[in-house]
Structure formats: C-alpha cells, structure tokens
Amino acid sequence: MIDKIVVLNDKTKIYILDEIEYKGKRFVYGVECESSVEDITENYYILEINLSNDKLLLNDINDIEIESVVNNIFLSRIKNK
Amino acid sequence: MNSGYILGPRGFEKNNYLDSIIPILDNFNLQLEKLNQINKQKDVLMSEYAGNNNDVSEEQLREWYNEDNISMPFEKYKEEILKERQKKQPQLDQLLQRNKYEYNANVRYMQDIIYETSQNIQLERKQIQRKLDEFNIQLNQLRLDREKIGIQYDAERRIINEGMLKEFRQKEDSLIFEIQKLQQALKKLDDMHNLMKESLEKYSLGLRTLNPIEREFYEEIKKANDQDYTTNYKKELDEYNKLLEMYEEDYERFIDLNNKLLNDEISYEEYKKYADYMLERYDSLKEQYNKVNELYEKTKEEVANNQKWHPSLTEEQIEDLKRRGIRKPTGYEYEKYLNTMGLDKDRIPVPIGPTQVSGLGEKKKDDVLKIDKKEHKPKLTWKTAAAVAAGIGIGATVFFTAGPLGVTVMNIAAAITKVVVSKKLAKARAKRLSGIKEVEKIEIPDSKLKAAIFKLKQYLKSEEGLRDMSWLLTSAILTGTSLSIIDGISNAIEASKAQPTQTIEPSPESISQAQVEPTPKPITQVEPTTEIGIGDSIDGMNITEGYDTANWAINNNNAESLLTQYGEGATIKEFVTSSGEHFTSGSLQDVMSQTGLGADDIAARLITSNGGEYAWVGADQLGAVAETVGKVL
Numbered sequence: 001m002i003d004k005i006v007v008l009n010d011k012t013k014i015y016i017l018d019e020i021e022y023k024g025k026r027f028v029y030g031v032e033c034e035s036s037v038e039d040i041t042e043n044y045y046i047l048e049i050n051l052s053n054d055k056l057l058l059n060d061i062n063d064i065e066i067e068s069v070v071n072n073i074f075l076s077r078i079k080n081k
Numbered sequence: 082m083n084s085g086y087i088l089g090p091r092g093f094e095k096n097n098y099l100d101s102i103i104p105i106l107d108n109f110n111l112q113l114e115k116l117n118q119i120n121k122q123k124d125v126l127m128s129e130y131a132g133n134n135n136d137v138s139e140e141q142l143r144e145w146y147n148e149d150n151i152s153m154p155f156e157k158y159k160e161e162i163l164k165e166r167q168k169k170q171p172q173l174d175q176l177l178q179r180n181k182y183e184y185n186a187n188v189r190y191m192q193d194i195i196y197e198t199s200q201n202i203q204l205e206r207k208q209i210q211r212k213l214d215e216f217n218i219q220l221n222q223l224r225l226d227r228e229k230i231g232i233q234y235d236a237e238r239r240i241i242n243e244g245m246l247k248e249f250r251q252k253e254d255s256l257i258f259e260i261q262k263l264q265q266a267l268k269k270l271d272d273m274h275n276l277m278k279e280s281l282e283k284y285s286l287g288l289r290t291l292n293p294i295e296r297e298f299y300e301e302i303k304k305a306n307d308q309d310y311t312t313n314y315k316k317e318l319d320e321y322n323k324l325l326e327m328y329e330e331d332y333e334r335f336i337d338l339n340n341k342l343l344n345d346e347i348s349y350e351e352y353k354k355y356a357d358y359m360l361e362r363y364d365s366l367k368e369q370y371n372k373v374n375e376l377y378e379k380t381k382e383e384v385a386n387n388q389k390w391h392p393s394l395t396e397e398q399i400e401d402l403k404r405r406g407i408r409k410p411t412g413y414e415y416e417k418y419l420n421t422m423g424l425d426k427d428r429i430p431v432p433i434g435p436t437q438v439s440g441l442g443e444k445k446k447d448d449v450l451k452i453d454k455k456e457h458k459p460k461l462t463w464k465t466a467a468a469v470a471a472g473i474g475i476g477a478t479v480f481f482t483a484g485p486l487g488v489t490v491m492n493i494a495a496a497i498t499k500v501v502v503s504k505k506l507a508k509a510r511a512k513r514l515s516g517i518k519e520v521e522k523i524e525i526p527d528s529k530l531k532a533a534i535f536k537l538k539q540y541l542k543s544e545e546g547l548r549d550m551s552w553l554l555t556s557a558i559l560t561g562t563s564l565s566i567i568d569g570i571s572n573a574i575e576a577s578k579a580q581p582t583q584t585i586e587p588s589p590e591s592i593s594q595a596q597v598e599p600t601p602k603p604i605t606q607v608e609p610t611t612e613i614g615i616g617d618s619i620d621g622m623n624i625t626e627g628y629d630t631a632n633w634a635i636n637n638n639n640a641e642s643l644l645t646q647y648g649e650g651a652t653i654k655e656f657v658t659s660s661g662e663h664f665t666s667g668s669l670q671d672v673m674s675q676t677g678l679g680a681d682d683i684a685a686r687l688i689t690s691n692g693g694e695y696a697w698v699g700a701d702q703l704g705a706v707a708e709t710v711g712k713v714l
Contacts, residue, residue, distance in 0.1 A: 001228055001523060003526070003534075004523050004525060004526070005523070005524040005525070005526050005530075006520050006523060006524075007522035007523070007524060008518040008519065008520060008521060009518055009519045009521050010518060012518070013524075015526060015530070015534060017534075017537075017538075024235065025235075026231075026232055026235055031534075031537065033526075033530060038529045038530050038533075039529075039530070039533055040533050040534065040537060045514065049228075049232060049520075050232075051232045051236075054229070055519050056225060056228060056229060056520035057517050057518070057520070058518050058519075058520060059517045059518075060513045060514050060515075078541050078542070
C-alpha cells in the first residue's frame with residue numbers, strides 16, 4: 001500500500017512511504033497526515049501489519065532487534081529510492 | 082455536464098442518476114418563468130402610472146402637445162390633462178392596492194413552489210447520499226481485501242498473479258465511476274438549491290412593497306439584523322474564547338498523559354497533578370461561560386422588547402392582541418395572526434439578535450475523573466536497558482555484537498562518557514501508536530497531499546534529510562522508556578568506566594527463561610575499541626556538547642561544552658574529517674585546504690596530560706591557539 005493513505009479506527013491518517021517484508025512479516029514506514037489541513041505532520045511511524053480475524057491491524061514493533069533491523073532497512077531504501 | 086453524459090472507463094455514458102433530477106429542475110424553471118412574466122406585467126403597469134404624487138412636468142406636456150398636434154392652446158391642454166389625472170387618481174389607488182395583493186399572492190405562490198421543490202430535492206439527496214455511502218464502503222472493502230490477500234500470501238510465500246490484480250483494478254475502476262456519477266448528480270442538486278435560494282431572495286417581501294410606511298419598517302428591521310449585538314459583551318466573549326482555545330490545547334496534552342499512564346510511562350502522582358489542574362481550568366471556563374450566557378440572554382430580551390408592531394395594524398387591533406395574550410410582536414401566534422390579515426406570510430422580518438455562544442461539553446469533565454487509582458511503576462529489564470544505551474548518542478545504527486549482551490554495549494557507551502543527544506532528537510521524535518489499531522479505510526491521496534509528499538521525498542534524499550531521519554527512527558527506540566530507567570543506565574555507565582570488563586548482568590527476576598537468547602544476531606559489527614567519541618562526525622553530525630546524565634541529555638537540560646571539560650592540559654593528537662581521513666600533523670588550516678572541508682566537518686582528537694583519556698572536539702570549537710597537532714591547550 002505504498003503511496004496510499006491508511007485511516008485507523010481512531011481517525012489517525014498515515015501516508016505510507018515505504019513497505020517491506022522481513023521474516024514473513026510486513027512493515028510499513030509512514031508519516032501522519034493532518035486531515036483538516038490536508039498536509040503532513042512531523043510524526044513518523046514504523047509499524048508492523050498483521051492479519052487477524054480478517055482484520056488489518058497496525059502495531060508498534062515490540063522486538064527491539066527486529067525494530068533496529070527494520071529501521072536500517074528503511075533508511076537504506078530512502079537513500080536509494 | 083448539461084447533457085448529462087460523463088466520461089467513464091468505457092467511453093461516454095449517460096448518467097442514469099440524473100434521470101430523476103432533471104424533471105424537478107425543469108418544472109421549477111417553468112414555474113419561475115410564469116411568475117417572472119406576471120411580475121413583468123405589473124412592472125409595466127407601474128411604470129405607466131409612475132407614483133401617486135408624481136405631477137407631470139411642463140416639459141413632458143409640451144412634448145405630448147407637440148407630438149399629438151393638439152389644436153387647442155397649450156394652457157387649455159394643460160388644464161384638461163391635469164383634470165383627467167385627478168379623475169384617475171382614485172382608480173389609480175385602487176389599481177395599486179389590487180396590484181399589491183396580487184404581488185403578495187404571487188410571492189406566496191412562489192414560496193410554496195420553492196418549498197415543494199426543496200422537499201423533493203431533500204428526498205433525492207438522501208437517496209443519492211445513501212447510494213454514495215454504499216459504494217464508498219464497497220470500494221474501501223475492495224482495497225482492504227487486496228491488502229489482506231497480499232499479507233496472507235506473504236506468510237504463505239506465494240505471489241499474487243497478474244489476472245487477480247487485473248480483476249481488482251477493474252472492479253475498483255467501475256466502483257469509482259459509479260461514485261463519480263453520483264457526485265455529479267449531487268452537484269446538480271446543489272446548483273438547484275442555490276438557484277432556489279436566489280429566487281427566494283429576489284422575491285422576498287423585504288423592500289419591494291409599495292407602501293412607504295412599510296418600507297421604513299422593513300428597513301429598520303434590516304438595520305437591526307445587521308447590528309452586532311455582541312459589542313455589548315465583547316470583552317467577556319473574547320476572554321471566554323481565549324480560555325476555551327487554551328483549554329482545548331491542554332486537553333489534547335491531557336489525553337496523551339492519559340495514554341502514558343495506562344502504558345506505565347508516568348506515575349499516578351504526576352498524572353493526578355495535571356488532572357486536578359484541568360478540573361480547575363474547567364471550572365473557571367464554566368464560570369466565564371455563564372457570565373457570557375447571562376449577558377447574551379439579557380441582550381436577546383432587550384432586542385425582543387424593542388420590536389415594533391406591524392405598521393398596518395391599528396391601535397384597536399394591537400389592544401385586542403394584547404388581551405388575547407400576544408403581548409409582544411414576536412412568536413408563532415403573532416405570525417399566524419398576520420397571515421389571517423393577509424399580511425406577510427412566511428417572510429416576517431424579525432430582529433435576529435445576538436448568536437448564542439458555543440457551550441462546554443459536559444463529557445470532557447467526566448473524562449478527567451475516569452482513570453482508576455492504581456500504582457504505576459516502571460520496569461527495568463535487560464531489553465529496555467540495552468535499547469536505551471544503544472540508542473543514546475548514535476545516529477542510525479544500533480550496536481549489538483556477539484557475546485553476552487550488555488558487555489560491548491556498555492563499553493561503547495562508556496567511551497561516550499557524556500551522553501550526547503542533539504536538539505533534533507527532542508524536536509522530531511518518531512511516534513508510537515500506543516496500542517494495536519485497526520485499519521478502517523485505505524484512501525488515495527489527493528493532489529494537495531501529493532505535492533507535500535513530493536517535497537518530503539526530495540528532502541529525504543538530501544544529506545540533511547537522511548541525517549534527520551536517522552535520528553528520528555532511532556529515537557523510536559527511546560520513546561516508551563521511563564526516565565528512571567535512563568538514570569539507572571547512566572549510573573551503570575559511570576560504574577563501568579572504572580572497570581571496563583565488568584558485565585551488566587540482567588537481574589534474575591526481570592527476565593524469564595523464554596526471553597534469554599544465547600547470542601543476539603549482529604546487525605552492525607562494531608569493535609569495542611572503535612573510536613566513537615564526542616566530536617566524531619557520525620552521519621555528518623558534529624557533537625560538542627555533553628550532559629551529565631542521560632535524563633538530562635534526552636531533555637536537553639544543562640548542556641555543557643565538552644571543550645571546557647577536556648580542554649585543560651589536553652593535546653591535540655590528530656584531526657579527522659567527516660570523509661574519514663586522518664591527519665596526525667599539521668594545522669587545521671592545512672587540513673581544511675587539503676580536503677576542502679569546513680571546520681564543522683573536522684574533529685580534533687584530544688588527549689589529556691597523562692595520555693589516558695581522550696575526547697573528540699569539533700574543530701570549530703577550538704580557539705585560535707590550538708589549531709595544530711601536538712599543541713597544548
């Protein structure tokens with residue numbers, strides 16, 4: 001869902017800048033959008049996507065090693081994109 | 082748009098949702114035409130008999146006299162004409178009177194038509210809106226399904242085939258097309274609504290009456306409605322608005338604290354302090370609101386008291402009304418009475434008075450009191466400790482090396498005797514979601530947002546952007562940890578300075594067997610003796626300030642210049658540039674001219690007088706004295 005906006009159930013809107021797969025899980029890197037002004041904020045997120053009970057769920061990455069790896073992967077992709 | 086055709090994925094197609102709307106619009110236009118014609122006739126009539134007291138001028142008589150080639154002398158002609166006009170006067174009055182009632186009847190008829198059309202429009206609008214909502218839901222569901230299948234196939238190591246993707250795309254396109262058709266139909270309804278509003282204003286009874294007394298009456302009321310009644314209590318109102326704005330800002334912060342409390346990030350005492358403060362603020366805000374509301378009610382009553390009775394009513398009629406219970410010229414009963422008299426039906430102008438001030442939500446007060454009273458204590462585990470140590474003072478990379486976790490991390494951290502975090506970290510912190518959230522919708526961004534994103538991507542490709550982002554993403558590891566943990570780490574760092582080989586054992590009660598991994602996988606190999614020090618330009622950053630504790634570092638308190646700490650009796654050992662070149666002799670000028678770099682891309686490595694400790698300092702921090710390798714500060 002790169003270059004699409006994800007709207008969460010608490011009305012937060014996140015624009016997905018990049019998406020990778022690592023160890024069978026999917027991670028996204030996005031920036032929060034302000035819906036009233038249609039502009040981006042300075043809040044960045046690195047999140048994990050899961051499928052559970054036929055629902056798409058976003059969550060923080062709780063495992064620090066995976067988080068550091070994923071961070072680095074996203075960073076390297078920023079430079080090369 | 083007029084023809085009702087719209088461009089879709091298969092070429093031009095007729096918009097079937099317009100079929101029910103177009104007859105309504107046509108009917109309305111027809112009625113409008115009829116009324117316009119009737120009113121035109123009346124205008125023609127009025128222009129012929131211009132006014133009640135309009136005497137014919139001498140020039141006009143001369144013109145008629147010459148045009149019609151009258152035989153009698155001019156003076157006689159003048160007499161005759163004036164006599165005729167006086168004869169016509171009562172007839173003229175009657176004619177005007179009749180026309181006035183006819184005009185009123187036409188306007189009432191117009192208003193009925195507008196009312197009926199607006200009802201039809203409302204019905205259509207509801208149906209179209211319902212269909213639009215259904216299609217939007219279907220579209221969103223399609224997009225969610227597309228992502229879900231993607232994730233499922235990831236886990237099963239399968240790839241979605243081209244045919245499936247094509248099917249998704251086609252379904253999406255056809256749904257979008259239906260939505261566009263409905264939106265076009267909605268727009269047409271809105272255009273019609275605007276047309277009706279315009280004709281309603283055009284046919285309003287406001288100032289088009291013929292009676293000069295009535296005209297004065299309406300003008301007075303219009304003036305009253307244009308008046309800004311809030312000038313009576315402007316000061317209180319402004320104060321209230323300011324308080325409300327501040328309260329709402331603080332309330333956002335309060336919600337954050339709420340979440341932090343539930344995640345064990347702050348203590349209950351801290352939270353309670355802020356909660357009490359919020360309750361106080363709410364009370365004072367409510368007080369101010371009551372003041373403003375009182376003044377509003379008073380002004381409203383004054384305005385109603387100053388209203389006048391309709392000028393066509395005689396004193397007897399007014400007395401009669403008062404006896405019947407209609408003491409003031411406002412309200413539903415009064416309107417009904419005027420209707421029965423044949424006076425203005427739906428367009429009785431009434432002074433509007435001041436607009437009501439927006440009130441406070443009672444809900445907000447309840448939310449403040451909702452949190453349970455529990456003791457919240459932060460937990461210290463080896464995972465959180467290592468994360469903090471690893472994240473401190475380092476750009477993008479996190480250092481984990483093979484071996485018992487904690488040893489080499491602490492060694493590296495020990496080299497950074499003062500924990501260093503730049504202001505950028507405090508400013509742009511990556512956020513955490515604080516809880517699992519469900520994806521409700523997937524949307525396509527519009528052009529305005531796309532422009533902002535394009536700018537962002539350009540910025541990220543630049544060096545500065547990459548550096549900022551690396552600080553941001555690493556700081557994600559820092560958020561979520563309590564400050565007291567960081568204090569503990571700082572003390573551990575101090576302790577390990579004296580005994581560099583001491584390991585930090587994870588305490589047995591804070592970990593379970595399942596959590597311990599024998600050797601964490603290396604993400605970036607770093608030697609324990611890697612020269613990472615203050616002033617090293619990692620990712621192009623020049624670090625020259627330090628803090629005594631990690632706590633302070635993260636909150637940017639009490640920064641000290643490291644030069645003063647290490648500068649006395651220190652020697653410059655070498656210069657290192659951000660491009661990785663080492664210079665063990667020469668002056669700063671030489672280095673700069675050889676590499677072409679500025680002073681803020683060069684660091685100087687200092688050694689203390691006993692040759693032991695070392696520190697890095699940014700070259701731009703050196704005084705003019707100490708610019709050569711070997712020089713003593």
